[in-house]
Amino acid sequence: MYKVRRWAVRHSHFFETFYNVFEKALVKLHPLLLKIGYARLDKPVAKLEQLCKGLLFDCKMCGQCALSDTGMSCSMNCPKNLRNGPCGGVRQNGNCEVKPLMRCVWMDAWQGSQTMAASDRIFAVQLPVNHALQGSSAWLRKVRDVVQQQHEPTPK
Amino acid sequence: MIFHDEPIPGEMLPVLAGHSSAGRLERVLRAGHFAVTSELSPPDSADPQEVYVRARVFDGFVDGMNATDGSGANCHMSSVGMCALLTRIGYAPIMQISCRDKNRIAIQGDVLGGAAMGVSNMLCLTGDGVQAGDHPEAKPVFDLDCMSLLETIRNMRDKGEFLSGRSISSPPKVFLGAASNPFAPPYDFRPHRLAKKIAAGAQFIQSNYCFDVPRFKEFMARSRDLGLLEKVFILPGVGPMASAKTANWIRNNVPGIHIPDSVISRIGGAKDQKREGQNLCVELIQELSEIEGVSGIHVMAYRQEEAVADIIKRSGVLQGRTPWYPGRDLKLAGE
């Protein structure tokens, strides 16, 4: 819902803190998750994820969540699906070029990012969206990535 | 300026050390000259002569011309098609690639095809939304965004790899450009977005129409603070407005164009509005060329292409230099 998602952006700092704790907890649960099987868990977890994030952020379930990099404003709500910042068409009043009644997703993202602790994450260049991941759980993917990184820290 | 190794039209110049392309535009910029580029609007026609006629009006005044890719989301001859025609006779097009109409498979194919035809400059754009053009019912693609597009082409060039990781036997040697719009909010994010584009591979930048010089100066100052000016060539965009009415229409209907009221009232108050629009354009070019970090100018004179030569001449920014065009050297030798 538009109103809720704009509210969430205004409280980006809270959601950032909350998510960080949540992610740590999930990572702790990794051995259990592994036992049950990530593949088996994906569907139910994705459902739950869709419910929560859909309500709060109008999440589109791209499966590679970037909310922490985009000021808690889901960039998949941008009609051009931009993952790296606002297009040149943002209206002078800050609304979207394509949907004149909607606030530009990236106006919100910029605002949200600046109240977050990791306010510089919005400056990182995001990879192209992997459309094959659409509908899968980004939470579980993140846990596996974190665990993998812990086990084989990348050189550099 | 005549290069000692001027090519036979359609053949490539050698790639100089430290350059990423064989192109003239990159050579001019890296040599520290003030570069001029313009926008070539594609015909609604399958007749190659229409492209050549449109290109010829810029002869001797531009270092590169943008072959636009469905700009404003309107359908015209494709940018790849125009580039094929232009490179055949030695012109140096800047091939625009918009993310709106093609997915990553089509785009990477076009990059190889374009480079094979001799396109040395590519400009990566997100593209206007389909609602802006004559086919609002079309499916918007936006598989990549301008940032990931830049990165994709840079990797094709520097790593010799497709996005999939599959290798390319002969990488495309291209000079990479991107657009920037300092005149759209959020203003304080714009310089950071420029930084991202540079990080993703942008080597030159063309901006949207610049009418608001103080805003542009502010943008450049912030970019300088971020250390960006040494890393990229910036060519602000300018263009003559035919009348106050046109300017008003453009302001209200073309996405991302900011024209201050003062500009509209100045043009509207003149006896010859068209001429006043051109005068303003000349003044803007002169003013912008003085700003630190400005390496050239990008002239967008939609439906007034024939005025570009005069505007450039009056601005004096070429400082006596005659950019290459087919037949230039014969002509200069004859004079």
Ligand code: SF4
């Ligand atoms: S104005 Fe904002 S939300 Fe709309 S298409 Fe551009 S970046 Fe996306």
